[in-house]
Amino acid sequence: xxxxxxxxxxxxxxxxxxxxxxxxxLLLEAxxxxxxxxxxxxxxxxxxxxxxxxxxxxxxxxxxxxxAATQEQWQQIADVERAQMEKMQCxxxxxxxxxxxxxxDVPREKQRIFESTVWKQVHHAxxxxxxxxxxxxWPTSAMAQLAEMSTEAFEDFFFNVxxxxxxxxxxxxxxxxxxxxxxxxxxxxxxxxxxxxxSIKGIPAVACDGKLNIPDGEVFTAPVRExxxxxxxxxxxxxxxxxxxxxxxxxxxxxxxxxATSSNTAxxxxxxxxxxxxRYVGEFAIGFNPYCTRxxxxxxxxxKIAGSIHLxxxxxxDEASNGNKSDIHWDxxxxxxxxxxxxxxxxDGRLIRKDGRFVAPELAGLNPESLIG
Numbered sequence: 390x391x392x393x394x395x396x397x398x399x400x401x402x403x404x405x406x407x408x409x410x411x412x413x414x415l416l417l418e419a420x421x422x423x424x425x426x427x428x429x430x431x432x433x434x435x436x437x438x439x440x441x442x443x444x445x446x447x448x449x450x451x452x453x454x455x456x457a458a459t460q461e462q463w464q465q466i467a468d469v470e471r472a473q474m475e476k477m478q479c480x481x482x483x484x485x486x487x488x489x490x491x492x493x494d495v496p497r498e499k500q501r502i503f504e505s506t507v508w509k510q511v512h513h514a515x516x517x518x519x520x521x522x523x524x525x526x527w528p529t530s531a532m533a534q535l536a537e538m539s540t541e542a543f544e545d546f547f548f549n550v551x552x553x554x555x556x557x558x559x560x561x562x563x564x565x566x567x568x569x570x571x572x573x574x575x576x577x578x579x580x581x582x583x584x585x586x587x588s589i590k591g592i593p594a595v596a597c598d599g600k601l602n603i604p605d606g607e608v609f610t611a612p613v614r615e616x617x618x619x620x621x622x623x624x625x626x627x628x629x630x631x632x633x634x635x636x637x638x639x640x641x642x643x644x645x646x647x648x649a650t651s652s653n654t655a656x657x658x659x660x661x662x663x664x665x666x667x668r669y670v671g672e673f674a675i676g677f678n679p680y681c682t683r684x685x686x687x688x689x690x691x692x693k694i695a696g697s698i699h700l701x702x703x704x705x706x707d708e709a710s711n712g713n714k715s716d717i718h719w720d721x722x723x724x725x726x727x728x729x730x731x732x733x734x735x736x737d738g739r740l741i742r743k744d745g746r747f748v749a750p751e752l753a754g755l756n757p758e759s760l761i762g
Contacts, residue, residue, distance in 0.1 A: 391425050394548040398603075399429035401552060403437055406523035406600050407479040411438030416477045416520075420446040421485035422527040430481060439479070444470075448491045455495045460502050467506040474515045485527035489535060489686065493631030497659055500630055504716045518707060525551065525603040526689050536685040550680035550690070553760070555599030558606060558678075561754035562596045565608045565675065568751070569594035572736040575612075575673070577698065579723055580730030581622030582638065588616040589673065595708045606678030606693040611711035612670050612700075615644035621700060624729050625684035625691055625722035632656050633686060637721055639702075644669050646702065661702060666715030671705030674698065675734075675742075676722075679757035688720045695757050696726035696745020698734065 403409050415434045419427045427443060434441035458466075474480070492500070516522055526532065533543035573590040577583060589610045599605040623637040635652040646668040651657045661667050678693035685691060692699045703717035725732030726745030734742040741749050747756055754760070 395426050395429050399433045402481050403433040407521045409437040409439040413439045413478040415439045415479040416442045417481045418444045419483050422483045455499050463502050463506040467510045470511045477520050480516050480520045480522040482524035485529050490631045550604040559598035564751040566594045566596045574737050576735040579732030582620040583622050585619040585621045587612040593709050607674045607676045609674035610709045611705045612673050614711045617641040617644045623721045623723050626686050628686045629719050663717050664715050666713045667717050669713045670700050671703050671713045672701035677755045679760045691722045692720045697724045
């Protein structure tokens with residue numbers, strides 16, 4: 390018998406996030422997830438009148454391919470996957486991981502080949518732009534270990550955060566979207582050396598309410614590309630290309646990262662030197678999912694932490710474009726809640742959030758007690 394929580398999640402993804410309509414094609418890309426979940430998505434898609442397609446992958450196999458495959462091979466893989474994606478109206482990416490560091494020993498150049506073919510040509514060029522899509526992590530023992538939780542407790546947390554009342558959250562985040570689109574100057578203060586200013590003038594704000602990511606709970610925009618100045622010191626660990634970084638500290642001058650340090654400064658700068666756009670920021674976002682309260686080294690959860698913001702070196706999204714282009718997109722998270730050191734967020738000289746809580750009256754509906762209650 391299928392866990393009813395799995396069935397509820399599959400129903401949310403198919404009928405709310407993707408809103409599958411009769412006759413539409415849905416691709417489920419299932420990476421290291423239980424077949425029971427895959428089958429539940431297939432069943433739910435059929436129930437909605439859709440046509441489900443399934444692409445099964447395994448990170449161990451992907452690692453072997455990344456080590457061995459040539460540029461020509463990855464291009465052929467990208468061509469096949471792009472041809473499939475172009476026939477889809479909807480996409481669900483379910484991504485589990487039995488070892489979050491599985492790709493840590495893949496050489497930089499091999500990772501760049503994958504990113505410039507499969508990621509750029511299939512996902513960024515087609516999936517993100519042409520389908521109704523949603524991506525999620527699948528709870529595994531490896532994720533539970535990162536979160537320092539038992540497997541059972543982590544699964545309970547996962548299903549709580551992933552089946553939140555996203556329609557209620559959607560209504561509550563509209564005033565934040567409106568405010569961000571009316572704002573010019575943003576100022577961030579926080580733990581360590583954090584004192585950062587930038588403009589978001591004229592760039593759309595996008596409310597993320599369970600239609601693109603599960604879990605969800607953020608509004609994002611992008612800084613004006615050359616407007617960022619100052620220092621930001623992130624206080625959440627971050628995992629990128631299989632390498633964990635602590636205490637990432639970025640110093641900006643006219644939008645560009647001119648100095649970058651972390652617990653692995655060499656690897657950090659290796660990523661930031663990937664291309665010209667990697668040292669500029671493509672996204673600024675504010676997180677407020679009430680069930681996400683601490684870092685887990687999984688960005689789909691960490692970027693939604695209540696009381697957090699994230700800045701993203703690399704490519705911007707078309708929906709909130711500042712013109713920055715890059716092969717990377719690395720979300721880095723700063724918590725501003727009291728247990729993380731506190732902090733402030735100002736819009737055009739007005740205090741909007743202090744120590745992780747919205748103090749602007751029109752945004753009170755995004756504080757945890759309002760979203761859970």
